[in-house]
Amino acid sequence: MQLRSEKKNADMRGAFGDTLVELGKINGNIVCVGGDTTESVKTKKFGDHYPDRLFNIGIAEANLVSVAAGLAIAGKIAFASTYAAFLPGRCLDQIRNTICYPNLNVKLIVSHAGLTVGPDGASHQQIEDFSTMRAIPNIRVIVPADAVSVRQLIRTIANTPGPFYVRLARPSSEIIYVEDEISFNVGRGNILRDGSDATIISCGLMVTRSLKAADILERDEGISCRVIDMFSIKPIDKDLISRSGKETGAIVTAEEHNIIGGLGSAVAEVTAENYPVPMRRVGINDTFGESARDEEIDLLLEKYGLTTTEITQAVLECRSRSKR
Amino acid sequence: MAFSMRYLDLKQKIRDVRMLAIQGIAKAGSGHPGASFSAAEIMGTLYFRKMKHDHLNPQWENRDYFINSKAHSAPGFYATLAVAGYFSDDEINDLRKLGSRLQGHPVRYSDEEKDHSVPGVEYSGGSEGIGLSVSIGIALANKLDKKKNRIYTLIGDGETNEGQVWEAAMAAPKFRLDNLVAILDRNRIQQDGFTEDIMPLDPMRDKWTSFNWNVIEIDGHKVEQIIDALNKTSSVQDKPTIIIANTIKGNGIKHMANVPQWHGKAPPNKHTPLLLEELDSEFLIAPSIIAGRRENYEEKVRAAERGGADIIHLDVMDGKFVPNITFFADTIKKLRHITSLPFDAHLMIENPLEHIDEYIDARCDIITVHAEACDENIFTQINHKLLSNGISPGIAINPSTDLPDWIYSHLQNIDVIIIMSVDPGFAGQKFVPQILPKMALTNKKLRESGFKGYIEADGGIDATTLQQVYDIGARILVAGNAVYGSTDIHAAIIQLKHTANVALERRLLEHATKLGIRVDWMKTRKHILIPLANELGIEEEFYAIKE
Numbered sequence: 001m002q003l004r005s006e007k008k009n010a011d012m013r014g015a016f017g018d019t020l021v022e023l024g025k026i027n028g029n030i031v032c033v034g035g036d037t038t039e040s041v042k043t044k045k046f047g048d049h050y051p052d053r054l055f056n057i058g059i060a061e062a063n064l065v066s067v068a069a070g071l072a073i074a075g076k077i078a079f080a081s082t083y084a085a086f087l088p089g090r091c092l093d094q095i096r097n098t099i100c101y102p103n104l105n106v107k108l109i110v111s112h113a114g115l116t117v118g119p120d121g122a123s124h125q126q127i128e129d130f131s132t133m134r135a136i137p138n139i140r141v142i143v144p145a146d147a148v149s150v151r152q153l154i155r156t157i158a159n160t161p162g163p164f165y166v167r168l169a170r171p172s173s174e175i176i177y178v179e180d181e182i183s184f185n186v187g188r189g190n191i192l193r194d195g196s197d198a199t200i201i202s203c204g205l206m207v208t209r210s211l212k213a214a215d216i217l218e219r220d221e222g223i224s225c226r227v228i229d230m231f232s233i234k235p236i237d238k239d240l241i242s243r244s245g246k247e248t249g250a251i252v253t254a255e256e257h258n259i260i261g262g263l264g265s266a267v268a269e270v271t272a273e274n275y276p277v278p279m280r281r282v283g284i285n286d287t288f289g290e291s292a293r294d295e296e297i298d299l300l301l302e303k304y305g306l307t308t309t310e311i312t313q314a315v316l317e318c319r320s321r322s323k324r
Numbered sequence: 325m326a327f328s329m330r331y332l333d334l335k336q337k338i339r340d341v342r343m344l345a346i347q348g349i350a351k352a353g354s355g356h357p358g359a360s361f362s363a364a365e366i367m368g369t370l371y372f373r374k375m376k377h378d379h380l381n382p383q384w385e386n387r388d389y390f391i392n393s394k395a396h397s398a399p400g401f402y403a404t405l406a407v408a409g410y411f412s413d414d415e416i417n418d419l420r421k422l423g424s425r426l427q428g429h430p431v432r433y434s435d436e437e438k439d440h441s442v443p444g445v446e447y448s449g450g451s452e453g454i455g456l457s458v459s460i461g462i463a464l465a466n467k468l469d470k471k472k473n474r475i476y477t478l479i480g481d482g483e484t485n486e487g488q489v490w491e492a493a494m495a496a497p498k499f500r501l502d503n504l505v506a507i508l509d510r511n512r513i514q515q516d517g518f519t520e521d522i523m524p525l526d527p528m529r530d531k532w533t534s535f536n537w538n539v540i541e542i543d544g545h546k547v548e549q550i551i552d553a554l555n556k557t558s559s560v561q562d563k564p565t566i567i568i569a570n571t572i573k574g575n576g577i578k579h580m581a582n583v584p585q586w587h588g589k590a591p592p593n594k595h596t597p598l599l600l601e602e603l604d605s606e607f608l609i610a611p612s613i614i615a616g617r618r619e620n621y622e623e624k625v626r627a628a629e630r631g632g633a634d635i636i637h638l639d640v641m642d643g644k645f646v647p648n649i650t651f652f653a654d655t656i657k658k659l660r661h662i663t664s665l666p667f668d669a670h671l672m673i674e675n676p677l678e679h680i681d682e683y684i685d686a687r688c689d690i691i692t693v694h695a696e697a698c699d700e701n702i703f704t705q706i707n708h709k710l711l712s713n714g715i716s717p718g719i720a721i722n723p724s725t726d727l728p729d730w731i732y733s734h735l736q737n738i739d740v741i742i743i744m745s746v747d748p749g750f751a752g753q754k755f756v757p758q759i760l761p762k763m764a765l766t767n768k769k770l771r772e773s774g775f776k777g778y779i780e781a782d783g784g785i786d787a788t789t790l791q792q793v794y795d796i797g798a799r800i801l802v803a804g805n806a807v808y809g810s811t812d813i814h815a816a817i818i819q820l821k822h823t824a825n826v827a828l829e830r831r832l833l834e835h836a837t838k839l840g841i842r843v844d845w846m847k848t849r850k851h852i853l854i855p856l857a858n859e860l861g862i863e864e865e866f867y868a869i870k871e
Binding site (some may be wrong): 057232 | 389431432434436447448449450451454456459460461462463464465466468469487488491492494498516601737829
């Protein structure tokens with residue numbers, strides 16, 4: 001697959017806001033519900049274009065997602081957006097009973113997830129959402145890795161009935177994909193780089209780090225790594241995971257999430273049942289984060305084990321246990 | 325497509341709902357009778373009278389929405405849907421059963437959930453305090469689509485412990501949702517006990533007023549007050565309305581009423597026949613305002629309302645059909661605006677067809693004409709006019725008249741049959757005892773012929789005769805001098821109700837004895853029976869049970 005060669009950063013939230021405006025023009029049924037964070041999650045733009053279709057519910061997440069459910073009951077495609085710390089953090093029950101159980105057409109698009117929200121500290125660092133969201137029937141869990149993915153995926157899910165949870169990060173991130181070069185299918189992972197000695201499966205901001213880890217491993221150790229962007233955490237691409245285990249003999253996962261219940265767990269579930277191979281999960285080691293200033297974000301990630309080095313070491317460790 | 329059900333038809337259907345719900349709960353062995361019964365009039369009035377909906381096309385795009393936030397009232401909600409035609413009554417027997425469409429808490433109907441839900445359910449409830457928020461979303465969407473429909477949300481008082489209710493309370497006025505009507509079932513009981521002990525909620529009206537809602541407070545068991553309140557909401561602009569419906573949890577079954585432990589407990593199956601009999605014995609006290617000395621009808625209507633009358637009986641006499649003259653439609657028209665109590669107009673007039681429009685115009689809720697004053701052809705014309713105006717039609721017979729045979733082919737279109745127990749003409753006459761066997765026989769024949777409406781006893785009804793006519797099936801009890809002959813009208817009405825209640829308890833005890841569960845029934849109904857033990861002559865028996 002052709003990836004972007006020239007280094008450029010872009011804002012995922014901005015991509016979301018722009019795409020929503022674009023979709024809102026085509027489809028008058030798209031509405032948006034915000035929670036006093038419309039400026040930062042970039043849904044304000046949607047409201048600027050379609051003032052009667054953005055509903056700001058204030059700081060009331062339970063009400064926010066329930067209002068979105070009502071809009072969906074009455075036939076709207078409801079985008080509900082605020083900070084990940086509070087959606088799903090403060091409204092798990094409403095998401096479960098009011099959106100997922102009746103399988104409503106609500107799209108929960110959250111931003112500022114993970115440690116990289118930075119200065120606000122652990123209270124705002126959502127690191128349990130993959131785990132809680134994927135345990136609820138009917139909902140699909142999507143974690144785009146860059147702005148290009150965001151645009152494509154938001155278009156796709158707007159046209160796919162039923163509930164979605166989409167997690168975005170606060171910082172602008174390196175663009176990985178070339179626009180229109182690849183399609184994003186819910187339930188399918190994208191192989192960004194093929195390899196034969198190990199597979200790195202990651203999502204979100206850890207995808208660029210995984211690609212770098214693969215470069216380093218090839219350059220320094222002569223290890224050829226397959227890198228998969230598993231943006232669809234649920235449904236997860238079981239075939240691709242099993243096949244990668246079989247073809248490369250080792251799997252490392254990397255995610256900006258607690259290692260319990262997240263992407264690594266989802267991959268391990270598939271691997272254990274279908275084709276067990278040595279595995280390591282890179283993630284936050286079941287601990288809360290802490291504040292870090294914007295210029296310290298890389299240091300913060302390093303402190304909590306979310307680095308290229310962690311990934312390369314994990315690959316080496318798995319390789320040493322691999323039977324091949 | 326509104327159901328626009330007539331007053332008495334509505335009352336009957338709500339009675340049917342309660343009967344169906346209690347059967348389901350008893351069969352299931354669990355469920356919430358309390359909440360089902362406190363909200364029975366609210367849901368019934370919405371579905372049978374007020375809401376635009378179509379059971380044959382539940383997804384009809386211009387329908388009014390009903391969101392049941394207090395989803396534990398499921399048995400009552402399901403029964404309401406069944407009576408409204410959404411599914412068959414029999415299915416209530418599957419309540420809460422594995423594989424049943426009637427889940428413990430209702431599930432939004434969809435293709436995927438069609439095995440766990442029934443058409444007409446819009447919202448998956450069960451988690452408290454959420455429905456109002458969802459209704460806001462529905463209301464916003466329907467405003468966006470420029471629809472003229474309404475969104476009705478039933479919320480419980482216990483669930484307003486949830487903070488989310490107040491998030492929603494804040495949001496709805498912000499969006500000026502005048503298409504949203506919340507109805508609060510204020511039964512004052514939640515799972516652990518009385519609301520004011522668990523988490524005080526009063527002053528409820530002030531809370532909602534301060535959140536900028538239009539607030540209307542009513543007796544939630546009086547359908548006429550519910551209708552009145554719902555009608556008032558249509559003139560409110562830019563504000564959501566909340567109707568605080570003061571109700572009694574478990575209303576309809578005396579030993580359940582206002583008793584916290586019946587919040588979520590099923591009655592044993594063996595009690596079902598007794599519970600059904602009690603529900604079927606609901607009666608209406610109808611003071612007749614021509615009785616008593618004073619001619620001030622307004623004052624008499626007001627006094628009856630304060631005294632707890634259920635409906636107002638209006639004896640119209642023209643001096644021709646009967647020798648006396650009382651009042652006509654113009655008087656009724658004047659009385660109409662002073663009360664929301666239903667008007668039961670009893671036309672003792674010649675040529676009723678000629679005058680019927682005047683009484684329709686005066687907004688009577690029930691209009692009864694005399695069999696002696698019309699033939700089948702005239703009756704049919706009157707009946708058609710009444711039905712098309714949403715008025716309960718009745719037919720009356722004098723003590724010496726038998727119900728004409730042609731009546732039997734019109735029973736489906738008759739809500740009430742008055743069997744006079746005095747010759748009409750004057751108030752204060754003595755009850756004709758020969759009427760009792762006639763009433764019993766007529767009642768039996770009518771029921772066998774499929775009559776579902778009310779038998780009304782009129783003339784000489786006092787504490788003694790009331791019990792007699794009640795026991796043989798009269799369910800509207802007109803009382804003249806027994807009410808207005810007293811200096812304390814409130815006490816007089818209470819006395820009449822008390823008499824009926826004692827008669828009912830006696831009847832239920834006899835029934836329980838026949839079923840072989842007398843002692844069990846006495847224990848269950850202890851707090852109702854003990855205060856009446858003397859009157860029922862069961863003091864010794866209670867003493868023996870205690871021993």
